[in-house]
Amino acid sequence: MKVIVMGCGRMGEQICLLMSAEGHEVTAIDSDPAALARLGPAFKGQKVCGVGFDRDTLESAGIRTADAFVATSSSDNANIVAARIARNIFAVPRVVTRLYDHRRAEIYQRLGLLTISSTSWGAERIRELLTHSEFEPIITFGNGEVSVLSVEIPSHLVGRRVKDLTINGEVFISAITRQGHAFIPILGSEFQAGDVVHAIILADSIQRFKEFLGLGEGG
Numbered sequence: 001m002k003v004i005v006m007g008c009g010r011m012g013e014q015i016c017l018l019m020s021a022e023g024h025e026v027t028a029i030d031s032d033p034a035a036l037a038r039l040g041p042a043f044k045g046q047k048v049c050g051v052g053f054d055r056d057t058l059e060s061a062g063i064r065t066a067d068a069f070v071a072t073s074s075s076d077n078a079n080i081v082a083a084r085i086a087r088n089i090f091a092v093p094r095v096v097t098r099l100y101d102h103r104r105a106e107i108y109q110r111l112g113l114l115t116i117s118s119t120s121w122g123a124e125r126i127r128e129l130l131t132h133s134e135f136e137p138i139i140t141f142g143n144g145e146v147s148v149l150s151v152e153i154p155s156h157l158v159g160r161r162v163k164d165l166t167i168n169g170e171v172f173i174s175a176i177t178r179q180g181h182a183f184i185p186i187l188g189s190e191f192q193a194g195d196v197v198h199a200i201i202l203a204d205s206i207q208r209f210k211e212f213l214g215l216g217e218g219g
Contacts, residue, residue, distance in 0.1 A: 001025070004066050004092075006052030006082050007073030008035040011098060015070055020045050027061045030073075053082040058090070068094040076101055083113050145203055148174070153195040154213055163187040165197070165212055170205040174198050 001024045005016050008030040016039055020026045026045035029052045030036050036047040050057030052073060063069070069086035071079035076099050083097040096114045139148040162173045162185045175182050176189065177196040201209055
């Protein structure tokens, strides 16, 4: 994939390094040469010094053949202008815009742009960490019909197998974290003390899953 990243602050820098390390063809744009220099020797892509929404700068970065464009500068206005140019003028297939002001997200989404608000995302994650309980969904899908839950395996299930907690169409054990490392289990995988089970569950089956764990009403 050929990716252009406009803005080499902390987020832009990380995106450049991650995508480059994965073998993608990455071009970084920033008006500050020092920001580009901070990418260091690990970055194997191209660097273009200039304003990210300037047509000549974008042409130099190869915008006409880009597969993706990411706007991560410190200015919401600059990001949205650059993103709209990438999408509407150069027809880049994938355009993602970072926003500080989450209140603008709905407006930009109506323009067909994918937006990431680090402010609202961070606030939501902090809320989850503060309020999360064992059986409060970590993630929900659709209108809440399907949830992802994580729970430490109770002692009486140590030695039992994944198949013992699996209910076709209702409960699926998607991963186990053991001693800090996660893996995808098979039906025959045995639970060990301290395992954290990550399950995908129908909302209507959460109570049944709790009962399987021996943590139902009064448990």
